[in-house]
Amino acid sequence: MTTSTDHDLPASGAAGLAGVAARESVAGGRRVRRFTADISAVGEPGLWALGGALALGIILIAGFLAVVAWNGVTTFWPKPIERVELRDGDVLAGVARRAGAYRVGEDVLARLDDGQRAEIEDNLGFAERTLYQTANFDLYGDDFRWVSDFEVAAVSEPADFYYFERQTWGVFIGRIAGMTIDGEARPYDAAVMAREQAAARDRFNEIRRLERRDIGRINHLIERERLAQRRAVLRQGEEAAAPTVAASQARIAELQAEFQVYQARVNEIRERDRRYRVLLEEVGGRTVDAEMSQIVRYFAANELSLPQKIGIYFSRWWEFVSAEPREANTQGGVLPAIFGTVAMTLLMVVFVAPFGVITALYLREYAKQGRLTSIVRISVNNLAGVPSIVYGVFGLGFFAYTMGGTIDQLFYPEALPNPTFGKGGILWASLTLALLTVPVVIVASEEALSAVPRSMREGSLACGASKWQTIRYVVLPKALPGIMTGMILAMARGAGEVAPLMLVGVVKLAPALPIDGFFPFIHLDRSFMHLGFHIFDVGFQSRNSEAGKPMVFVTTLLLLALIVAMNATAIIIRNRLKRRYATGQF
Amino acid sequence: MTTTLDFEPTDYHVTLSPEGPALEIKDFNLWYGAKQALFDNNLEIQKGMVTALIGPSGCGKSTLLRCLNRMNDLVDELRIDGRILVDGFDIYGPGVDVIALRKRMGMVFQKPNPFAMSIYDNISYPLRVDGVTRKSILDETVERALRSAALWEEAKDRLNESALGLSGGQQQRLCIARAVASDPEVLLMDEPCSALDPIATAKIEALINDLKGQYTIVIVTHSMSQAARVSDNTAFMYLGRIIEYGDTETIFTRPRKSRTNDYVTGRFG
Secondary structure (H helix, E strand, O other), X not given: OHHHHXXXXXXXXXXXXXXXXXXXXXXXXXXXXXOOOOHHHHOHHHHHHHHHHHHHHHHHHHHHHHHHHHHHHHOOOOOOOEEEEEOOOOEEEEEEEEEEEEEOOHHHHHHXXXXXXXXHHHOOOEEEEEEEEOOOHHHHOOOEEEEEHHHEEEEEOOOOOEEEEEOOOOEEEEEEEEEEEXXXXXXXXXXXXXXXXXXXHHHHHHHHHHHXXXXXXXXXXXXXXXXXXXXXXXXXXXXXXXXXXXXHHHHHHHHHHHHHHHHHHHHHHHHHHHOOEEEEEOOOOOEEEEEHHHEEEEEEOOOOOHHHHHHHHHHHXXXXXXXXXXXXXXXXXXXXXXXXXHHHHHHHHHHHHHHHXXXXXXXXXXXXXXXXXXXXXXXXXXXXXXXXXHHHHHHHHHHHHHHHHHHHHHHOHHHOOOOOOOOOOHHHHHHHHHHHHHHHHHHHHHHHHHOOOHHHHHHHHHOOOOHHHHHHHHHHHHHHHHHHHHHHHHHHHHHOOOOOHHHHOEOOOOOOOOEOOOOOOEOOOOOEOOHHHHHHHHHHHOOOHHHHHHHHHHHHHHHHHHHHHHHHHHHHHHHHHHHHHOOOOO | OOOOOOOOOOOOEOOOOOOOEEXXXXXXXXXXXXXEEEEEEEEEEEOOOEEEEEOOOOOOXXXXXXXXXXXXXXXXXXXXXXXXXXXXXXXXXOOOOHHHHHHOEEEEOOOXXXXXXXXXXXXXXHHHOOOOOOHHHHHHHHHHHHHXXXXXXXXXXXXXXXXXXXXXXXXXXXXXXXXXXXXXXXXXXXXXXXXXXXXXXXXXXXXXXXXXXXXXXXXXXXXXXXXXXXXXXXXXXXXXXXXXXXXXXXXXXXXXXXXXXXXXXXXXX
């Protein structure tokens, strides 16, 4: 009943007319006029197409985000270790990674018994298989193994199998056969193992700290002395510089003595480390004698309670965002990459903001509008379409080799032939990206400037302000939110760009961050790591792309989160600016 | 062209100021590109009085007003001929400092155009661009300007709030306050009430009456009743020409030109 009233509503609006039409049809037998418009006039199909296009776009983006988020979020969750006995007597232990169907080869089929063959043939020649992460690369020479379902005799989840994440050689999956505590062999004891492993990790971090901070400092000072000597020789000549060189040599000797002290400490700790060991035994019985300090994290994967799993999950996340990578970037953290991405992006904004805004100001406010400005504008827009790798080539040729090479000859001649600025580095990378994103900023700034109402400019000029004062106090503040929007777009573009960076300063592994405690603290000449490049490197350049796959998702997730965070910050700042003024126009 | 316009020199039955003219427009012609917008304009604007420019849309009254502080300089392809004298100086002469000129001419626009700043900053803007930084001077000026624009009572407690939060009428009075803040000699008003409701319009008109005598005011208006209410002298313009100029009462009651009569009686326009 309700539906019919709903249905009647539009018609009842034209009730009188409908009545007339109905009467007409009775009276004269003429065609009854219908009160519905032609479908092409209403435009419904167009609306459906628009809505459909929007829906398709949203589905694609949401699907992409869902895949990245799901894989990224689940990667660090500890999974059980399965012990798989095969029909041919082989045994393996590993973590099931993924499964899928495949077409079984003729030769394999020939070897199977009749029942299995019939089953596969029923299945159109396909069989299920599972990819196990068997780990133990040092013993097997491989990390992964496909196991077909028809090969499997039995699967169990033994309680005494542990999952070890090692400093080198990747993961080990196996039992603990015994330990050596302070040189003395002992049977395995969980509590002792946990305590000693933690102590060993502390020692490991101590060595790292000594090497990084103290030995690093001494190396840095020695290098500085060496360069100072060369500089003195270059400037004053061999003979005149002799006293300076001698004094410097004495300082180097002092530093080297200091170096020896630290080195002795490191060796002492290493010596101690060797006396704390754990004997790992893989499923087939072969053993590996490992130092406890090499074990980053270990757990009995099949015995974990939920809180323990959660603890491992978050400890892995924490390592990911706070530590350096290990195992050719497929394990460990990405802190240097996070740092490099953020530092490079901010530096890029520092370069692109004034450059873009000043260009837009001149183009919009001062330049005489005509054919030339139109050509400039079209060119700027077209620059945004140049492939980014071209910018990379330009950056390498112009910034790194030409500008950097000149800087080296003028200011760092003592370090030659080793380049200081004459190679890729964070400075050149951010300048290259600034060049890449400057069209975005120019276009957005120009639009923001032209959106400032003429009446406001006239008001300012009528007050006796000069053109520059008008721009400075009235036009720019009003245009600032729009300019900020351009910056946000540029930032998003720049932070996600990888191709040009590969030429101008991004490297696979950069142990030294661009900012540290040594004068001048910010080292713009240094190479750096970048999350975008990290994704490429881990996913496609590592020795074992299967091992790197989960890291690709996690790193992508992190990069997306980072860009969202940076943009959100910029948007909040912009909205603050907007709110400061825009309280309504009338 | 069947219309015959008689362009004999306009008769001067103008209310004269004891101090003489503040602005003299002499044989002034203006072209936008190839199109001439003003033809042989001659006008003496009396010091300390309110002069209204009336006429139908597109007759050039705003153009003429915007020439008085050289606001038209912003327009590309503008060409002028003739002179506009302020105290005997030709403002279009060589070596004229346009910025200094504009400081002597406050201007109020058709639509309120407060800057995206606080009320205080809006009004102190003319002084600040002039390099005044002393807080005491700025404070004093802001209060004086707001009082003379009859806005002080409403705005004194919200001086640091955005000027864009004021109502339309308040914004226009703010713009008047800003125009008088630098203590100009002349106040140019380009249809200051066209975007306002009747109550706000009445307030602005009362304000113009208060400011009369203190400043020379030139007001462009569409509303003949407004011209009749606020002005001492009225110039009627048509198609870029000044048809008739005289004291307001005469123009509205006994115009000498038939076209003026047609316009003020509402027969066209």
